Amino acid sequence: MTRRFLCGLMLFLAVKMVAQEHNSRFSLGFNYGFGSEFNNRNYTFKNHFYKVQIYFKLKEIESFQYQILVQPEINFAEHQLLNFYFVKSETPNYQQKRDEYARLKDIREYVLNCGFLVRKPVGKVFSFYALGSIGPMITDTETERMSKGFAFADVLAIGFTASYDKFQFDIRPSVRHVSNAGLGSRNAGYNTKNIEFGISYQL
DSSP states (O other): OHHHHHHHHHHHHHHHHHHHHHHTTEEEEEEEEEEEEOSOSSEEEEEEEEEEEEEEEEEEOSSOEEEEEEEEEEEEEEEEEOOGGGSOTTSTTHHHHHHHHTSOEEEEEEEEEEEEEEEEEETTTEEEEEEEEEEEEEEOOOOSSBOSEEEEEEEEEEEEEEEETTEEEEEEEEEEEEEOTTSSSOBOOEEEEEEEEEEEEEO
């Protein structure tokens, strides 16, 4: 009985240690961000968004860390056509469409981005990183620039992180391109500049 108990206890401790080591590769966080279109004469696009951040540390060497990042996101945007001539006169019912698209629209985007992150620690507290991500997206509103439904969101970002215990506090400027890769009838898409603020916790 004692032998079984000791074997069981050793097995439990071994599993727990492996689980702790495994979980230490994961961090869970939350980001809030906002942004707008690059200045142009064709349209306006203002947005704010919420992201869940799931980090997985692939590898760490002396100077760099490599992570995979999964980001479920909901994006709330306002969009308006400014340049009526973007809707060409050869378009069927073009005048009606110009009037329709010129109205201010509320847009919801539901995104699942997957990214790759390279982090450079600076001392024990701070770090800088570069991030690239892409993922599928559903948009609920048709505009003159993009069809309703399936699309993709591409993001390039740099960031700055400060760590305290198992917490990380994050600032992340980014640029974002949204389009549907020609899968819809309209595919001009949107280009925005954004900034995000976030917090994550190492599990």
